Amino acid sequence: MTRALPVLTVLAAIILVWYLAAIGMNAQWAQDQAARAGTTLTTGQLIADTLSQDRPVLPAPHQVAAGLWDGIFGQAITSKRSLVYHAGVTLSATMAGFAIGSLAGILLAVGIVHDRTMDQSVMPWAVASQTVPILAIAPMVIVVLASIGVTGLLPKAVISAWLSFFPVLVGMVAGLRQPDAMQLDLMRSWNASRSQSFWRLRLPSSMPYLFASLKVAVAAALVGTIVGELPAGATSGLGARLLSGSYYGQTVQIWSALFMAAALAAGLVVLIGLIERITLKRMGLAR
Amino acid sequence: ADDLTLQLKWVTQAQFAGYYVAKDKGFYEEEDLNVTIKPGGPDIAPTQVLAGGGADVTVEWMPAALAAREKGLPLVNIAQPFKSSGMMLTCLKESGITDPKTDFKGKTLGVWFFGNEYPFLSWMNHLELPTEGGPDGVTVLKQGFNVDPLLQKQAACISTMTYNEFGQVLDAGIAEADLVTFKYEDQGVATLEDGLYTLQENLDNPEMVDKLTRFVRASMKGWKYAEENPEEAAEIVLENDETGAQTIEHQTRMMTEVAKLTAGSNGALDEADYQRTVDTLLSGGSDPVISKAPEGAWTHAITDAALQ
Amino acid sequence: MSALPILAVWLGAWGLNAFLARLNTRLTRILVPLIFGTTLLLLWEMIVRAYAVPSVILPAPSQIWAAFMANIPLLWGDFVQTILKGALSGWLIGALAAIATAIAIDRSPFLQRGLLPIGNFVAALPIIGIAPILVMWFGFDWQSKAAVVVVMVFFPILVNMVAGLAATDALQRDLMATWSAGYWQSLVKMRLPAAMPFLFNGLKITTTLALIGAIVAEFFGSPTRGMGFRISTAVGQLDLPLVWAEILVAAIAGSLFYGIVSLIESRVTFWHPSQRR
Amino acid sequence: MSSGADPVITAQGVDLTFPTADGPVHALKGVDLTINRGDFVSFIGPSGCGKTTFLRTIAALETPTGGSLTVNGMPADEARKARAYGYVFQAPGLYPWRTISGNISLPLEIMGFSKADRAERIARVLELVDLAGFGGKFPWQLSGGMQQRASIARALAFDADILLMDEPFGALDEIVRDRLNEALLELWRKTRKTIGFVTHSIPEAVYLSTRIVVMSPRPGRITKVIESTLPAERPLEIRDTPEFIALSHEVREGLREGHSYD
Amino acid sequence: MSSGADPVITAQGVDLTFPTADGPVHALKGVDLTINRGDFVSFIGPSGCGKTTFLRTIAALETPTGGSLTVNGMPADEARKARAYGYVFQAPGLYPWRTISGNISLPLEIMGFSKADRAERIARVLELVDLAGFGGKFPWQLSGGMQQRASIARALAFDADILLMDEPFGALDEIVRDRLNEALLELWRKTRKTIGFVTHSIPEAVYLSTRIVVMSPRPGRITKVIESTLPAERPLEIRDTPEFIALSHEVREGLREGHSYD
Ligand SMILES: Nc1ncnc2c1ncn2[C@@H]1O[C@H](COP(=O)(O)OP(=O)(O)OP(=O)(O)O)[C@@H](O)[C@H]1O
Ligand SMILES: Nc1ncnc2c1ncn2[C@@H]1O[C@H](COP(=O)(O)OP(=O)(O)OP(=O)(O)O)[C@@H](O)[C@H]1O
Ligand SMILES: Cc1ncc(C[n+]2csc(CCO)c2C)c(N)n1
Ligand SMILES: [Mg+2]
Numbered sequence A: 001m002t003r004a005l006p007v008l009t010v011l012a013a014i015i016l017v018w019y020l021a022a023i024g025m026n027a028q029w030a031q032d033q034a035a036r037a038g039t040t041l042t043t044g045q046l047i048a049d050t051l052s053q054d055r056p057v058l059p060a061p062h063q064v065a066a067g068l069w070d071g072i073f074g075q076a077i078t079s080k081r082s083l084v085y086h087a088g089v090t091l092s093a094t095m096a097g098f099a100i101g102s103l104a105g106i107l108l109a110v111g112i113v114h115d116r117t118m119d120q121s122v123m124p125w126a127v128a129s130q131t132v133p134i135l136a137i138a139p140m141v142i143v144v145l146a147s148i149g150v151t152g153l154l155p156k157a158v159i160s161a162w163l164s165f166f167p168v169l170v171g172m173v174a175g176l177r178q179p180d181a182m183q184l185d186l187m188r189s190w191n192a193s194r195s196q197s198f199w200r201l202r203l204p205s206s207m208p209y210l211f212a213s214l215k216v217a218v219a220a221a222l223v224g225t226i227v228g229e230l231p232a233g234a235t236s237g238l239g240a241r242l243l244s245g246s247y248y249g250q251t252v253q254i255w256s257a258l259f260m261a262a263a264l265a266a267g268l269v270v271l272i273g274l275i276e277r278i279t280l281k282r283m284g285l286a287r
Numbered sequence B: 001a002d003d004l005t006l007q008l009k010w011v012t013q014a015q016f017a018g019y020y021v022a023k024d025k026g027f028y029e030e031e032d033l034n035v036t037i038k039p040g041g042p043d044i045a046p047t048q049v050l051a052g053g054g055a056d057v058t059v060e061w062m063p064a065a066l067a068a069r070e071k072g073l074p075l076v077n078i079a080q081p082f083k084s085s086g087m088m089l090t091c092l093k094e095s096g097i098t099d100p101k102t103d104f105k106g107k108t109l110g111v112w113f114f115g116n117e118y119p120f121l122s123w124m125n126h127l128e129l130p131t132e133g134g135p136d137g138v139t140v141l142k143q144g145f146n147v148d149p150l151l152q153k154q155a156a157c158i159s160t161m162t163y164n165e166f167g168q169v170l171d172a173g174i175a176e177a178d179l180v181t182f183k184y185e186d187q188g189v190a191t192l193e194d195g196l197y198t199l200q201e202n203l204d205n206p207e208m209v210d211k212l213t214r215f216v217r218a219s220m221k222g223w224k225y226a227e228e229n230p231e232e233a234a235e236i237v238l239e240n241d242e243t244g245a246q247t248i249e250h251q252t253r254m255m256t257e258v259a260k261l262t263a264g265s266n267g268a269l270d271e272a273d274y275q276r277t278v279d280t281l282l283s284g285g286s287d288p289v290i291s292k293a294p295e296g297a298w299t300h301a302i303t304d305a306a307l308q
Numbered sequence C: 001m002s003a004l005p006i007l008a009v010w011l012g013a014w015g016l017n018a019f020l021a022r023l024n025t026r027l028t029r030i031l032v033p034l035i036f037g038t039t040l041l042l043l044w045e046m047i048v049r050a051y052a053v054p055s056v057i058l059p060a061p062s063q064i065w066a067a068f069m070a071n072i073p074l075l076w077g078d079f080v081q082t083i084l085k086g087a088l089s090g091w092l093i094g095a096l097a098a099i100a101t102a103i104a105i106d107r108s109p110f111l112q113r114g115l116l117p118i119g120n121f122v123a124a125l126p127i128i129g130i131a132p133i134l135v136m137w138f139g140f141d142w143q144s145k146a147a148v149v150v151v152m153v154f155f156p157i158l159v160n161m162v163a164g165l166a167a168t169d170a171l172q173r174d175l176m177a178t179w180s181a182g183y184w185q186s187l188v189k190m191r192l193p194a195a196m197p198f199l200f201n202g203l204k205i206t207t208t209l210a211l212i213g214a215i216v217a218e219f220f221g222s223p224t225r226g227m228g229f230r231i232s233t234a235v236g237q238l239d240l241p242l243v244w245a246e247i248l249v250a251a252i253a254g255s256l257f258y259g260i261v262s263l264i265e266s267r268v269t270f271w272h273p274s275q276r277r
Numbered sequence D, E: 001m002s003s004g005a006d007p008v009i010t011a012q013g014v015d016l017t018f019p020t021a022d023g024p025v026h027a028l029k030g031v032d033l034t035i036n037r038g039d040f041v042s043f044i045g046p047s048g049c050g051k052t053t054f055l056r057t058i059a060a061l062e063t064p065t066g067g068s069l070t071v072n073g074m075p076a077d078e079a080r081k082a083r084a085y086g087y088v089f090q091a092p093g094l095y096p097w098r099t100i101s102g103n104i105s106l107p108l109e110i111m112g113f114s115k116a117d118r119a120e121r122i123a124r125v126l127e128l129v130d131l132a133g134f135g136g137k138f139p140w141q142l143s144g145g146m147q148q149r150a151s152i153a154r155a156l157a158f159d160a161d162i163l164l165m166d167e168p169f170g171a172l173d174e175i176v177r178d179r180l181n182e183a184l185l186e187l188w189r190k191t192r193k194t195i196g197f198v199t200h201s202i203p204e205a206v207y208l209s210t211r212i213v214v215m216s217p218r219p220g221r222i223t224k225v226i227e228s229t230l231p232a233e234r235p236l237e238i239r240d241t242p243e244f245i246a247l248s249h250e251v252r253e254g255l256r257e258g259h260s261y262d
């Protein structure tokens, strides 16, 4: 309760501001229309009009809510008009990309922690890789991948993997380097092998870091997938939905897809948080 | 059946109704073809997909195809289902533009890029208007996915297609009386749109030529069917749209408009149209779209065989 | 057949690096990543040539470099439009707004508890999704790109700054209390300096975000210059070497941006253990 | 040896309960104590017995949940606002982004001392703790012992009436500790400040104090107050005298009584 | 009181130099020392004199840059591979994701003991350090003293010949420390292990050891080796005896000699 109250208050404030903004931004159009029709609007009519336009500059919250409701519950889940269907398409590519990205991040981190050559060679380029505007060349990447026979869900996944491997890499390198000199020395005094030290010391101590970075990575993966869908052949997925909404000026559809995507991201982050809690608890790391 | 992949220039919509109808009505099957239709998108370059081997045939506008040819990608036009151009510039009447020759100066115009800018650039060249902005030229705005720049009055004019964006402008509540339109056809700078292109190497392969012939034959059958049954065609398109964003009213109207553009074509490229397109593109002043007349950029071999 | 020399180059370079890495001097620490990068470029060139990859699919580094050198004025103009006007101004505004907001809500745990979960939700929004909306609101020139960047960088910096303002330890705060320091005194003399490492963490993360945001936003409408505009137009014209030259500019600009922020960080937070040498 | 009768700190029946998730923790229970001007009072007792809590309560960093506590005749919180305290914690708690001089200057800036006055005071206290010449260094460039001396200098710079020190030498090695003990005693003799001092070390408590307060946990309370019989003049060798050993023994016995294994 | 003459650790002229950015640091210089089976040797000296470094060198965690060092007649590194060492650090260093039993089990797993053997050993050492019944707890559920005992149990579990302890009780309060000192002495008497023990506390060194090695820094070297005259049986009260005080005094003097301020 004490946690919900502040959030609800801020939420209420945001919705209020949103309504005001919607009235302000949509007023011009309402007035233009009235002028074209040769009528004038009373303030009441004006407000009512701004909150119920078909193509508002900024849709009112209740319009977005209605759009979401219709998208989620208004159709069969398998329908192409269902947001759940599109979210499902996006989710599957996100999960694939997230899995590839996290795995790559973890493996690279293991290499970097254990091999000095890799540490010095790879790390600066991993940073540089993130300055490549992958999102800007996403369509090209998809075409190029298609030319070597990678099609379907995978090209989108590659883009989301590109975005999600980096946080995992950075987090995992920090995590695997977490054990202090004393703990490593203990291992050495027991003459433990490298793999024993890894499985019994480095890996467990990196868990909190791993989960923290997985949360960042999954959100990044979702952004990657959506961008992969966005300009690169609108077929299905939330990105395609955003694009077609944008293409036909259907702002309500854009905002619904946007909120669906945010909810998906939030859901994924919460899910990882849950897995984190369970794992850390079973490891005895949560108190 | 023989497999064949067609890359569209844009998203699934009635602009490509002929192909969807041919597929849906079994015209491709009748020709023993198994055709995969890949929708495009705002940032898919169909020519690049072709180069990458992602498709065998693509729907593309001729200026872009010829430009790609100059870049070393040997594209060849094998059929031209669209006889005339649907492109136009739509202006708000309140901008005071009545004559392109005099009134564009100092205005902001919305233009599609990504290979679609060539006709516009040629036109401006004809008008001798620089496109770098300033009081004596026009300011060009890269128009995004929709007609917002006009509705928001960010531009005096925007690019529209007769069959699509123009309708969107009307849908948005602006009356036709409040608009002024300039068709590229009327301005004498029309270029050919929506032709079928393939790589030269495919035409050197008799087996492939046969496949393409059957494909063009079935596609044209689809187009003619769509012209006659616009409502059914629109429904077929709708069924094939995976985004679930299209509406039947919209697609029906688009089909009706598209039918006007395809009406004059039996699929074979009209040499005169080709020549006019090339001339328009070549006349590009200091920065022409293509620098010399292309050789072998089209063939009648396929259509001749297909239309016997 | 052609795979053999490629493999040989890779193994040779790796062997050299393994040897150099073991020396671990200041020079080798710079050399090793350079050799690694050069090797990657070399392999790229060799693969493109050996397998005759068409340049409309993947141009060779040599072609990219040629396009880069041939188009410097054009690339510079795009850089100014996208990076300096769009990304940088947006990043600065976003950062200042986030810092001010963090300080403003710092005194109110209520606001913090209300804003931060929502902030996390908004940060998870695929911000590129709101780019078309912002282009609609702020016009097609760089202002809308800056707006996209502001929205993208605001919450990461806010979250870091809020954490930073809370980062003083109990001991440091108790000391202030024993001296009976006022709110502004402890803010200026203790909490702002203590927050700097966190702030810079947020600033660093958001440098690349800012670039990406500014470039991608140009897809949704732009004037006829800018890196995003050029990339999409050049792809449409199959001028792939130019596309890659823009990517090169982006990578260089991104690395520089990140490097400069890191440099300022090491000046400002020289006292932090992670910065001490 | 409670010199004169000028009570500076008066605690009567002070209670302090922390409400925690596992129920209330009684950190202090019925603590009565009077500290006079110029006293050097050490607090000793097992971990968790409330030494720190009591010192914090005196400095108004915690508010008692019962009883009364006055400092210089006013409530502790007012004394805090009147800047009556110099507090030294176990860790030096120097601000890493300021030099040693900057750290010492900080409370002076907060209290509004003039620039010239600040410079003069900084020089004086640096001298006092034998750190002259290190003012320009950053904390991490100094050893632990030097940092701790700097933090003492900081607490001395603004001439508070009362010096509260919470295990200030806990982290230092024995030799350094000896030196600092000598120096602290010397300082106290010179300035005659009132000092409250928490320690875990019996010899340290005996060596420094005029009075030793032994505390016991669960709930935290005072079990014994031992008046020192040692003279004011205390060379380090005093620690080998029978008198010192007897006092140590008394403290240890006092401690043993209130102590359970962990 | 160097019992018998069965040398376990023999150091002859051991040098150790760390190359650092600011030039080489001579951590050890010509260290000669023989430790016999069953000895309890304490190392004491100011911070930075090389106590830790010497202990680490014995355990082959560092390699000497000069001199010779043999353990059980072989080079230290071979002794390490033969798992001759149990090492205890100042902090307990228990893995938070393992229970106390799991922590004790860890070196046994690494050394390949069978499951049954492990269980038996864990039970035995838990008993030995008085932690029977706490095996299922996680480290953070225990007090600092108990954690430190667990870490000693871990070092004992695999029956290494030699127990090396680096300030194992440095972080504990005096009373807990007393208890653990008693327990350690008891354990040493029972097992007769060879123990190397680093401490900063003079009473601790005197109370525990058969021999006290005083070290001095810059460069790290042994300045004095004091044989204990105390009997093997040592109640805590022995610390108030004149003999104990005399020994303490001797150690303190030894320390004072090689010490500079910080
Ligand atoms: N903020 C707090 N909230 C809850 N309990 C607290 C808090 N501060 C202290 N305590 C509890 O109050 C008791 C007394 O703590 P205090 O820190 O005063 O002990 P101490 O004598 O200083 O111990 P040490 O020698 O370990 O420093 C302990 O049981 C401690 O756990
Ligand atoms: N890895 C290292 N690299 C460089 N110098 C080192 C290293 N380890 C120790 N030293 C230096 O060697 C000297 C001896 O250090 P050592 O840790 O052995 O001292 P110590 O006697 O254990 O001190 P303390 O009582 O503080 O633990 C010190 O001057 C220290 O700074
Ligand atoms: C970003 C963007 N680029 C190009 C076009 C142009 N375009 C390509 S196919 C086609 C027919 C559409 O109905 C049109 C207009 C656009 N619309 N949006
Ligand atoms: Mg305490």
Ligand SMILES: [Mg+2]
Binding pocket: E051, E052, E053, E166
């Ligand atoms: Mg040490």
